[in-house]
Amino acid sequence: MxxxxxxxxxxxxxxxxxxxxxxxxxxxxxxxxxxxxxxxxxxxxxxxxxxxxxxxxxxxxxxxxxxxxxxxxxxxxxxxxxxxxxxxxxxxxxxxxxxxxxxxxxxxxxxxxxxxxxxxxxxxxxxxxxxxxxxxxxxxxxxxxxxxxxxEHGEAWNFSRLGRFVERADQTSRILDVKYFLLLPSAGDVGRPVDDLQWSALLRSASGFEAYRRTWGLVSSESVVAFLLFDRAFPRSVGYCVTQAEVSLHGVTGTPMRRFANRAEQLLGRLASELDYTDAGEVVGGGLHEFVDALQDRFNQIGDAITATFFRQG
Amino acid sequence: MTFEGYATGGFYDELFNADGSPRPEARPLVERIEGLADGELLRSQQAATRALLRMGITFNVYHDGHGTERIFPFDVVPRIVPRGAWHEIERGLRQRITALNHFIDDVYHDRRIVADGVVPADVVESSQGYRRECMGLDPPGGVWCHITGTDLVRDGDGTVYVLEDNLRCPSGVSYVLENRAVMKQTFSKIFDGLPVRPVSDYPSRLLRTLEGVAPRGAGRPSVAVLTPGVHNSVYFEHSFLAQQMGVELVEGRDLVVNDGALFMRTTRGLERVDVLYRRIDDDFLDPDCFRPDSVLGVPGLMRAYRSGRLTVVNAPGTGVADDKVVYAYVPAMIRYYLGEDAILPNVPTWLCWRDRDRAHVLDHLDELVVKPANESGGYGMLIGPRSTAAERADFAARIAAEPRNYIAQPTLSLSRVPTLVDDRFEGRHVDLRPYILLGSEPFVLPGGLTRVALTKGSLVVNSSQGGGSKDTWVLA
Known part of the structure; x- marks a missing residue:
């Protein structure tokens, strides 16, 4: 197209x-x-x-x-x-x-x-x-x-889906960052009893409350982080979105998964693997805000690579 | 709702006889409308308007540099063309387009028609659409005017005249198709059992026409529609036709000429274009050949066209025949090329560059309609009987300054069709623009755009000036 x-x-x-x-x-x-x-x-x-x-x-x-x-x-x-x-x-x-x-x-x-x-x-x-x-x-x-x-689930559909999941990954990480900061101003607060109402609201803002409940039961700050960043089945978790973006990108190019033929595939695939092999403990330990900041940078690079690869070649 | 009290007002009415009885072909429609429950017609009209807005069937209007989208107002009472009358129109249009295509080809080759004294050389070369750059070109199949929208009007005595030939990028066919779609969607019961000829196969016909003129050797030809962009007033139509044909809608910036062929920039690199249905004027097609400041076109496009590796539709230069002075010679062309009399008459036309004609026009400005030879959209006209003395003086000066650019015609008493006005019917003036495709044979779409002057008494049907449209029912 x-x-x-x-x-x-x-x-x-x-x-x-x-x-x-x-x-x-x-x-x-x-x-x-x-x-x-x-x-x-x-x-x-x-x-x-x-x-x-x-x-x-x-x-x-x-x-x-x-x-x-x-x-x-x-x-x-x-x-x-x-x-x-x-x-x-x-x-x-x-x-x-x-x-x-x-x-x-x-x-x-x-x-x-x-x-x-x-x-x-x-x-x-x-x-x-x-x-x-x-x-x-x-x-x-x-x-x-x-x-x-x-x-038709062809190229246009895949570009549309790619845009949707890239944006959603970005938005979910922002929601987590802002609300987390508000609810747990310091790292020392981790693990303290949390305001159930407020945390449930955070989950609801990602339409994730019910899904969270089924998987994790009661609300704890670390498991909310795990859920919103890494859950493999929840359609608004960052990990899920990145994986789906990758699927659509490969749908556009026909490159087999776990291979790359351009910069966008390389960056997106790398991020997907990293998310696959990271856990919430590491994120909270190293600082959630710093983690999300780094994620945002990655999303920007991926966006630029998509533009350069498909929309504005040479 | 009934037609009781509806008056034809001394005009030719497309649905009613002068005595107020419905014409035979309109009787079933009139009966159906009268049989509707109270308010149903009005509700259908409102539903249709809403549907057009929701479907985004709009055109752009520019005011002070700001564009707004408006729907083309739609009137729910259809216009009917009976079978016999349509047969004549169809024959007449086929004849006319065939002759016009001969003329354009002749202009850019031997000019036999000029040599034989039928059309003056001046008239040809002073036509704004004449392009010297096209001399000697041979478009595939010898087809220049692939797509035409001819404006027809009916005068008070019932005669159908050709008002003008739009051979450049005639627009409006999308409204023909969408008006029908909206009628079916919001008012389906009105069709029940009536033999209304379908129009929905137009995009297939168009695609076949375009593929049929592809350069030789293209396997399945790649066709694209070239639009000036989303801000163009009829962008909707460009995107609609591309969508309905399943081809790419491209802008100049999507295209590049490489090795004498035209390509579009895609996510997989460059892809060849064989046939370009352009919806921009010749002037903007190629800055290397025509206007150097054009950013809408593609540098080198004419080179690709000349080398035969690209077909451009309509062919560059076709506009030479889309001129109101050249128009006056069409009946002569039909005789010259086809040895036949014109089936559809021209409106009698005075050409201001002829001294005798000009004297007559200047003497009768208060009776005539004066038009610039090269404007469209109904702009820059003088409607004599409705003009002020100051306007007439202004036109007299303009004619004296540029006689070649003005023609005059009698003020026709355009036919009317009942139109919904608040909660009753009133007659409103209409014209009719059928669409003709020319491939190996001319094809006339059985239908057309009926434009209606919604303002009481107005004769101006253009969408930019208070015009609306109606579904056009050609009966089988």
Whole structure:
């Protein structure tokens, strides 16, 4: 397929995944807010940190209050990582590849866009927030399902899937970093009894609470780290996402697994093996924040390698 | 909802006779509409509008540099073309396209038609679409105008005229297909049992036409659609046609000429393109050959075309026949090349560069429609009976300054079709643009784009100026 088209499909999926993550993270806070009968600003600030947009937020808003944070993360088009901006970017990419994605996929993305950019979206987001974020998450699931059911599982599909899993791996690691820092400010706190409500919320923001419970039972900080970084079956764990990204990348090129024919395959394969042979104890011992920082660097390198290999050759 | 009280208002109405009774071919449709429950037609209309928006069937409008997407307004009452009338239109269009293709080929070879005194050399060479660079070229199969959208109008007495031949990159066929799809989706019961001819095989026909003119030796030819990009006003159509044909939609930056052949940049390196259905004007195709500042095209593309390793559709230079002065000579071309009389008449046309014609035009500006020879989209026209004295003076000056660039025609009384206005029917003026494909034989899609001037009394049907569209039912 055309390099330009492949790039658009890839970014279309990345933006959609980003929108879904914003919705998930904020949605969980809203639930927590009800359980705790209100949240302090300290609980809303991390929502902005997950996207790495603190400076942009501070420029336009006085304090990380509930309504400021929700506005910033949902309908604020000056924030490139707001839900509306992400969905608009996904839709703009989709518009340039309408002939490649199926009509059904296009239509779902277009409807999603019309909904989140409609004038009523602001009221919906601020005054019926739980339902609003639920509807965003659902729309993302519908798009993902429609892609799976209506697109041929060929090159475009693999680029779309590659974008989705690269973005998701990145987002899960950010969620873990920010919340972990908030819940366990110092390494000495590891192993202390934890606030079950808060940790469960962290798992829920990755849609992982139920899966975690089945595998690990009661919540402990280390097992949450193990689960979100390494679980082999949970579709939002970093390890799972990296492996699936690798599968899609090899689907594009036809290179056998455990071999590489370009820089993107090399970097992604190397990261996948490292994650396979690392455990949560090592991560916590060496500092979770440092580990996630290093991961983010790796994701950036992988993203650059994908671009150079497929989208902007020479 | 009934047509009671619907008045044809002295115009030719496509569905009703002057006495208010439905035309025989329209009677089943009228009965069905009248048999609908209260509000059902309006609901269908709203559902159709919503569906068009949700499906993203839009065009871009530019204001102050900002683009917005709008749907092409759609009216749910179809326009009907009965079998016999369509048969004549089809024959007429086949004849016309065949003659036009002969003409273009002749222009770029021996110019027999000029030598024989039928068309003046001046007219040919002053046509804006004339491209000296195309002299002597032989496109595969001798086909220049592969895809044409001819505008037809019906005057008050029922005569169907050809208003213009759009031979460059006629747009609108996607709306023909999508209007039908939306009608079927939102209003399926209205079709029940009526012999409406399908239009959905157009993309297959188009693909066959494109593959059929591939350079010799290409196994299964690789076809691509060239678009100026997502900001083009009809980008939707470019992507729709590429999708429906299952071919790549490319932009200039995706293409490169290597060793005299055209390639696209793919995730696996360069891949050859054999046939390029371009939706950009000649001027922008190749900065090495035409406009050097074009960033939409591909340097070297014309070299690949000339060497016969690439087919470009429509062929560069085809626009020579898409000029309102050349248009006036089409009936003469038909006689000259085919030895036949034109089946579909031209609208009588005065050419302002002829002294006698110009004098007549200047004397009758308040009655005539004056058009620039080389504009599309309905821009830059003077509609005499609706003009002010100042506008007429302005046009008189323009005509005097550039007589070659103006033609004039009588103001036609365009036919009307009942159109849903709030909760009743009112007549609105329409035209009809059928689409013709030319491969080894001409093919006329049984249908076409019926554009409707939604503003009361307006004669301007262009989408950029308040026009909408209707489904067009050609009956079997």
């Amino acid at each position: 055309l390099s330009r088209t492949a790039e658009s499909v890839y970014w279309m999926s990345r933006y959609l995944e980003r929108a879904a993550n914003v919705a998930r993270v904020v949605g969980v806070n809203l639930n927590l807010e009800i359980d705790l009968a209100g949240l302090a600003e300290e609980q809303w600030r991390p929502m902005v940190q997950v996207g790495g947009d603190e400076a942009a937020f501070a420029e336009r808003y006085a304090a990380p209050t509930r309504s400021n944070v929700i506005e910033f993360l949902t309908i604020d088009r000056t924030n490139p990582n707001s839900i509306a901006s992400c969905v608009a970017a996904a839709r703009e990419n989709a518009r340039t590849v309408r002939e490649i994605i199926s009509s059904e996929v296009w239509q779902e993305i277009n409807e999603f866009y019309l909904d989140v950019t409609a004038p009523e979206a602001r009221r919906f987001a601020l005054h019926d927030a739980v339902r609003f974020f639920g509807s965003v998450t659902r729309a993302c699931h519908v798009v993902a399902g429609t892609k799976s059911e209506t697109m």
